[in-house]
Amino acid sequence: MTAGITVFNDWGTVQIDENWAAMSLRHKTQIAVQTPATGAQAFNGSITFAATSPMVFWKADAPIYALTSTNNGNGTWTYTFRASDPTFATVYVFDTPEWATQNYGLEIFNAFGVKVFGDQLSPLKLAKVIPIGAVPLVWAGLPLGDYAVTTSDPGFRSETYAADIERTAVFSCGARHLGNGASCDWVLARDSIPFAVNSQSFTPKFLVIADVAGL
Structure with missing residues (x-):
């Protein structure tokens, strides 16, 4: 970028600038992946949440995967997970931070006024x-x-x-x-x-x- 701010991490990778937003934790919830699936001897569990550009991680007692991810068109997404055996999972949804407002601290916006960083949020740590x-x-x-x-x-x-x-x-x-x-x-x-x-x-x-x- 020719103007504004560019933030690099310890590895020299761009963390924040005009084109990159810091993904931040928006939701954390536990779901049961225990509903018998149709067409398979397996089990499903679903979650619906508000998000713009979600990146979803999970902790589970057994291997699970995202069977479907659906943008519902109203500001929400629905994810359905599948497991071979009934299990529970804690789901972490990270999102670009334009949804969060602050009354103090540091906020960074791009040229379109979209928030790309807020120091009150919990950033995704890969x-x-x-x-x-x-x-x-x-x-x-x-x-x-x-x-x-x-x-x-x-x-x-x-x-x-x-x-x-x-x-x-x-x-x-x-x-x-x-x-x-x-x-x-x-x-x-x-x-x-x-x-x-x-x-x-x-x-x-x-x-x-x-x-x-x-x-």
């Missing part, structure tokens, strides 16, 4: 981005702490099995937090599809870990 070479994966390379996790995409795997006729099961990659990292494994997305396809796999690209200590 602890690690892990390339996923294969699933399942366990990565435990962080100091003991309080972490939440997400993936860049849920990936995809299908396999054919024999029943009265050949059928297909489809899986996506779920993630869960660890005390010193995160892990991911395949979660059943749909089964008993009454036709066969060639088995195939598209591994998700990245496992993303956030430090949520104190949030």
Whole structure:
């Protein structure tokens, strides 16, 4: 940018400027991923929240993934999570900070008057981005702490099995937090599809870990 303010982090990456906003915690809530799914021997749990550009992390007792994410068009989003077994999850929603107002402290706005930073907010702290070479994966390379996790995409795997006729099961990659990292494994997305396809796999690209200590 030719004018204004540019803030860099310790790694030399732009943290705040005309084009970048500091993602900040907007919601933290616990959900039950326990509703029997349709078309799969799996379980769902949903959450609806107000947000502009959400980035969603979670802590869960079992691997889960975002089955759907829907912009409802009224300032809210709905996320549905899926797990192979019933579980609970704590969901952290980070968002660009234009929703938050302050009466004191430091605020930074871009040229359009949109708030891109507020010092009264809790910024997203990325602890690690892990390339996923294969699933399942366990990565435990962080100091003991309080972490939440997400993936860049849920990936995809299908396999054919024999029943009265050949059928297909489809899986996506779920993630869960660890005390010193995160892990991911395949979660059943749909089964008993009454036709066969060639088995195939598209591994998700990245496992993303956030430090949520104190949030």
